[in-house]
Amino acid sequence: MKHPLHVNSEIGTLRTVLLHRPGKEVENLTPKFLKRLLFDDIPYLPVIQKEHDYFAAALQNRGVEVVYLDKLMTETLQTPDLKEQFAEQMIGESKENVNGSSELLKEYLLSFSTKDMIHKIMEGVLKRDIDEEKKVHLYEFMSDHYPFYLDPMPNLYFTRDPAAVIGNGISINKMCEGARRRESIFMDYIMKHHPRFARHDIPVWFHRDYEFPMEGGDQLMLSHDTVAIGVSARTSAKAIERLAKQLFQRQENIKKVIAVDIPKTRAFMHLDTVFTMIDYDKFTIHPAIQGPDGEMNIFVLERGDDPERLKITERRNLAQTLKDVLGLEEILLLPCGGGDPIIAAREQWNDGSNTLSIAPGVVVTYDRNYVSNQLLRENGVEVIEIQSSELSRGRGGPRCMSMPLMRENLAR
Numbered sequence: 558m559k560h561p562l563h564v565n566s567e568i569g570t571l572r573t574v575l576l577h578r579p580g581k582e583v584e585n586l587t588p589k590f591l592k593r594l595l596f597d598d599i600p601y602l603p604v605i606q607k608e609h610d611y612f613a614a615a616l617q618n619r620g621v622e623v624v625y626l627d628k629l630m631t632e633t634l635q636t637p638d639l640k641e642q643f644a645e646q647m648i649g650e651s652k653e654n655v656n657g658s659s660e661l662l663k664e665y666l667l668s669f670s671t672k673d674m675i676h677k678i679m680e681g682v683l684k685r686d687i688d689e690e691k692k693v694h695l696y697e698f699m700s701d702h703y704p705f706y707l708d709p710m711p712n713l714y715f716t717r718d719p720a721a722v723i724g725n726g727i728s729i730n731k732m733c734e735g736a737r738r739r740e741s742i743f744m745d746y747i748m749k750h751h752p753r754f755a756r757h758d759i760p761v762w763f764h765r766d767y768e769f770p771m772e773g774g775d776q777l778m779l780s781h782d783t784v785a786i787g788v789s790a791r792t793s794a795k796a797i798e799r800l801a802k803q804l805f806q807r808q809e810n811i812k813k814v815i816a817v818d819i820p821k822t823r824a825f826m827h828l829d830t831v832f833t834m835i836d837y838d839k840f841t842i843h844p845a846i847q848g849p850d851g852e853m854n855i856f857v858l859e860r861g862d863d864p865e866r867l868k869i870t871e872r873r874n875l876a877q878t879l880k881d882v883l884g885l886e887e888i889l890l891l892p893c894g895g896g897d898p899i900i901a902a903r904e905q906w907n908d909g910s911n912t913l914s915i916a917p918g919v920v921v922t923y924d925r926n927y928v929s930n931q932l933l934r935e936n937g938v939e940v941i942e943i944q945s946s947e948l949s950r951g952r953g954g955p956r957c958m959s960m961p962l963m964r965e966n967l968a969r
């Protein structure tokens with residue numbers, strides 16, 4: 558039986574990827590709750606869906622199998638018990654908004670088919686969705702106080718963040734922001750109960766019940782033996798250390814975890830918003846993450862003599878560290894926006910550094926980042942552009958919108 562998860566690099570030919578087509582959840586965004594739901598503007602649903610379909614088609618045209626989150630989830634909740642358990646967990650983890658209405662809400666959710674229930678949970682449940690005559694508590698009548706029982710999940714199309722495949726195992730992440738915390742419940746259920754995955758022995762390197770956060774945008778598989786992880790606004794040093802220990806204890810081929818400290822700001826929320834790998838020796842970088850002489854805080858974690866104590870070495874230069882861990886003489890760091898401060902800031906804001914590699918030297922990018930795209934082309938990279946007017950409003954690019962499940966091993 559072929560193992561369903563296999564990712565040994567950032568750039569190996571992409572075989573299977575998980576996407577989520579934006580749905581009505583983005584129409585439950587209103588100006589009042591934008592910040593809390595981690596958006597800067599409200600996407601126009603028909604256009605964001607069209608752009609997303611174009612993205613999916615661009616991948617399929619290159620032979621990539623695209624699997625969708627809602628479909629996998631529907632196939633996962635095969636029994637009434639599991640459906641109920643899932644609804645209870647979603648309600649339980651939304652308890653602040655649900656207040657005393659969990660029974661009412663559960664009855665409401667279970668009245669839908671499994672597929673529709675999953676969509677409802679993704680979209681969010683408004684207080685006004687529930688029949689007036691079923692309301693018994695004062696709180697249930699207070700729709701003007703806070704409109705949702707279940708918040709919408711507009712960030713679901715960034716499938717990169719809630720989980721990441723490392724080798725043949727998975728990190729099911731503890732999302733940092735409350736607005737995204739429930740997203741990794743989907744992957745937890747899929748891994749445990751979907752027939753494509755549940756019949757395999759899939760190691761879980763990190764689990765969402767851990768105290769400290771970790772998000773997939775920070776997890777980069779640089780090579781079969783090295784993982785880079787951003788210490789960012791979303792990923793904590795404690796979580797990185799825990800993941801590293803698990804990998805060192807259970808996955809022999811992983812030799813190094815590189816913790817890359819990046820500024821803790823919204824524009825640079827994950828490592829992949831400022832740094833991605835595009836070929837054996839080529840990377841995108843947002844110049845603003847480095848000091849004047851290219852200095853940064855980087856820590857190389859390796860197995861220690863005692864499994865509980867890692868060997869930690871401090872490094873200051875990203876390019877040199879990459880050359881050392883990848884065994885390369887030279888590497889090319891391609892600056893977002895060609896390094897011009899205005900263009901770099903503008904294109905990075907729209908994810909100019911957030912490329913998705915689908916094979917060595919072949920990337921998917923947003924069309925709007927034309928200066929960065931041109932620079933990639935001039936350096937021998939094949940660039941597949943996708944439309945991005947609405948997709949970019951959520952502050953994530955093609956890498957953020959994709960979770961690779963299978964990649965081919967690299968030839969070298």
Ligand SMILES: NC(=O)NCCC[C@H](N)C(=O)O
Nearest residue numbers: 595715774827951952953957
């Ligand atoms: N890997 C990524 O950088 N993902 C983008 C996530 C954007 C989303 N609006 C968020 O703030 O979490």
